[in-house]
Structure formats: C-alpha cells, structure tokens
Amino acid sequence: AHDISALMEYQNLSLNAAVERVIMGKLLNSGGRGGVIAVDRSGNVCMMMNTTGMFRAFARSDGSNGFAIF
Incomplete structure (x- = not known):
C-alpha cells in the first residue's frame, strides 16, 4: 500500500498504473504472490x-458495487 501511494504521489501515476507496477512488477520480481483492493481519493x-x-x-455510497473471485 505504501509503494502504491508513493508512486501516485511522487510519480503522479494513476491508481491502476501504480497498482500494476507494484503487484505485477515489484511483488512478482521479489517472488511474492498476492493482490490488493485499492481505492483512490476520487x-x-x-x-x-x-x-x-x-x-x-x-461497495460505494451511491449503491454501486462489484465482486469477483477469479
């Protein structure tokens, strides 16, 4: 989460770009497996x-929601 936030703040990346860089790059390159549910200020x-x-x-306050397994 810290790395995602730092990429958004200091490199001005979008949420999706920052998450992809961390989950599909840094985490995989270090031998890690996992995922994240991330929400930006918008x-x-x-x-x-x-x-x-x-x-x-x-789930959002406007009633929209989503879920997935795979």
Missing part, C-alpha cells in the same frame, strides 16, 4: 492480483 477502485484467484469486492 473513488476509483482497482482490484488486481498476480495469483489465479482472489475473493474481492467493493
């Missing part, structure tokens, strides 16, 4: 993983 949601499956969901 309410954009990114649910990315480098595994075959991850239970994930979100």
Whole structure:
C-alpha cells in the first residue's frame, strides 16, 4: 500500500498504473504472490492480483458495487 501511494504521489501515476507496477512488477520480481483492493481519493477502485484467484469486492455510497473471485 505504501509503494502504491508513493508512486501516485511522487510519480503522479494513476491508481491502476501504480497498482500494476507494484503487484505485477515489484511483488512478482521479489517472488511474492498476492493482490490488493485499492481505492483512490476520487473513488476509483482497482482490484488486481498476480495469483489465479482472489475473493474481492467493493461497495460505494451511491449503491454501486462489484465482486469477483477469479
């Protein structure tokens, strides 16, 4: 989460670009597997993983929501 936030703040990356760089780059390159559900200050949601499956969901105050398993 810290790396994602730092990339957004210091390199002005979008949420999706920062998450992709960390999950598909830094985490994989260090031998890690996992994922993240991330939300930026505008309410954009990114649910990315480098595994075959991850239970994930979100709900917004406007009633919109989403979920996925794989």
